Amino acid sequence: MSIKVFSFAAMMVASSALAQGPDSAIDWLSDSVSLPPEVGPLTEAPTENGPNLLPEPVTVTPLSLQRIDAVGLLPGSVTGLSPDIWAGSDPMELARLIRAEQVDDLPAAQSLLYLLLLAELNPPTVPGEDGTVLLARLDKLLQLGAIDQAQALLERAGPNQPQLFRRWFDVSLLTGHENRACAAMIATPEIAPTFPARIFCLARGEDWNAAALSLETGKVLGFITEEEENVLLQFLDPELAEELPPLGAPSKVTPLVFRMYEAIGTPLATGTLPIAFAWTDLSETSGWRARIEAAERLSRSGALSPNQLLAIYTERKPAASGGVWDRVKVVQDFDVASIAGSPELIAETLPAAWKAMQAARLEVPFANLYVETLAKIALQSEAQPLAFQIGLLSDRYESVALSHTPLTKEEAFLHGVATDNLALLPPISPEAAVVKEAFVTPDQLLSTTQKQLLANNRDGEAILMAIDLLSTGVNGDSVAMGAGLALLRKLGLVDTARRAALQWLILQRRG
Known part of the structure; x- marks a missing residue:
């Protein structure tokens, strides 16, 4: 092992930088590498009438980060977004807005946020560009549990800066690639590891003497807490772990701590941890129930595909009943x-399956899994109206509507939303009236602020505002829902507006 990489001087620099505090708004990231002083991420927004609590803007940007905000996974030909939607926006404000987004209850808003986070977009032209927007996008992906997407974005950017490597290191731990993460740390001299990360990686490389020496050095220098020492001692010496009482719950669970507890034989439950930890339960070594619950949790956040969820649901026959097992059955x-x-079996089994998916808030993944089956089978009785509504929640909502003749006023209105033809249809409820106004006369619902964003080449901020309005609307504010739908229409995001309106009307999520 190269001693140059993990030199004493490097560790001193790392620990000194660590004392200045982490650089991320995510408080569960491991303190794995040194974190040089930087601007952001933000915890306070500028105010109009008071002092700006943010650090002073940095005007000098490292060459290696000059265009890092442009990194993405989805080209414009896929997203349909203009490459310049960030052009007129301040990167610090964008980072704050991205981190503030909450999209738990409306899959259409969730999908639009993912699109923004993964898109290839030109960086802001406002001075101060330094990778701040990319870091915020990564942190939001991690908060959503979108580990695969975050890892792909990190590797596209190249995790050769401490702020990026720290996130990549943790993603690798969560996906079970800790040996790869440690090898990369060793092979990257400019990445200075902290003591716990150094000790962990030395042990993974079976350099036990160096790991033990590093532990002693860290204790002497005061860079390892008593809690960290207890965990590291048992991690390094399995026999000692057997003799000592079980470790108590850690004060802070990071991916590094999580993996060490697992190695000691005291695995931590993920149910109350940030959703990114749920990925560890998808492993083949986890129990089936843990895999199911993790898959459902990740599916609700949009981080897992419907096909992955179905594959876990259908692994085997449930051997018990009640709760999750009834849903699986x-x-x-x-x-x-x-x-x-x-048709007979589908009509017989559909209501119970749908009720189970409603209880789990997995209606949209279910709709996308079975839309083709429901579209090509002629169902009778009560199953047909249900199949129509399920189809409208899928990606094929418009073709489902065009192939169906509405039988009720409610179906006619939903048909009008799906085909973007509401002008002559009377609203069937107060919520339907909100949708019609947003679709037919969107200008009347836009605020002065929203119109200014559109006029000042700040479309990215306007999209983030629309997502925020939809999330507020689904929690009971119909005025916000109308404004969000109207803003999407003015931005040209008609497809998202239709999906959001259909989901709001059919799922009846009202907070």
Whole structure:
């Protein structure tokens, strides 16, 4: 092992920088590498009438980060977004807005946020560009549990800066690639590890003597807390771990701590941890129930594909009943009926499966899984109206509507939303009236602030505002919902507006 990489001087620099505090708004990231002083991420927004609590803007940007905000996974040909939607915005304000977004209850808003986070977009032209927007995008992906996407974005950017490497190191730990993360740390001299990360990686490389020496050095220098020492001692000496009482719950669970507890034989439950930790339960070594619950949690956040969820649901037959097992059983029953293509079996099993998906708030993934089956099977009785509504929640909502003849006023209005043809349709509820106004006369619902964003080449901020309005609207504010839908329409995001309106009307999420 190269001693140059983990030199005493490097560790001193790392620990000194660490004392200045972490650079991330995510408080569960591991303190794995040194964190040089930097601007952001933000915790306070500028105020109009008071002092600006943010650090003074930095006018000098490292060459290696000059265009890092442009890094993305989805080109404009896929997203349909203008490459210059960030052009007129301040990067610090963008970072604050991105980190503030909450999209728990409306999948359409969630999908739009993912699009922004993963898109290839030109960086802001406002002075101060330094990778701040990319860091905020990464942190939001991590908060959503989108580990695969965050890892791909990090590797596209190149995690060769401490702020990026720190996130990549943790993602690698969560996905079970800790040996790869340690090898990269060793092979990257400019990345200075902190003592716990150094000790962990030395042990993973079976350099036990160096790991033990580093632990002693860290204790002497005061850079390892008593809690960290207890964990590291048991991590380095399994026999000692067997003799000592079990470790108590850690005061802070980071991916580094999580993996060490796991190695000691005291794995931590992920249910109350940030959603990114749920990825560790998807491992084949986890129990089936843990895998199911993790898959459901990640599916609700948009981080796991419907096909991945179905694969876990159908791994085997449930051997118990109640709770999650009842949900698995009814989904499996419907899946069998779907494969068989039997209209009778589908009509018989659909209501119970749908009720289970409603309880789990997984209606949209379910709709996308089975829209083709429901569209090509002629169902009778009560199953047909239900199949129509399920189809409208899928990506194929417009084709579902065009192939269906509405039988009720409610179906006619939903048909009008899906086909963008509401002008002549009377609203069927107060919520429907909000949707119609937003679709037919959107200008009347826009505030002065929203119009200024559109006029000043700040479309990215306007999209973030629209997402925020939708999230507020779904929690009971119909005025905000109308404004959010109207703003999407003015931005040209008609497809997202239709999806959001259909989901709001059909799912009836009202907070």
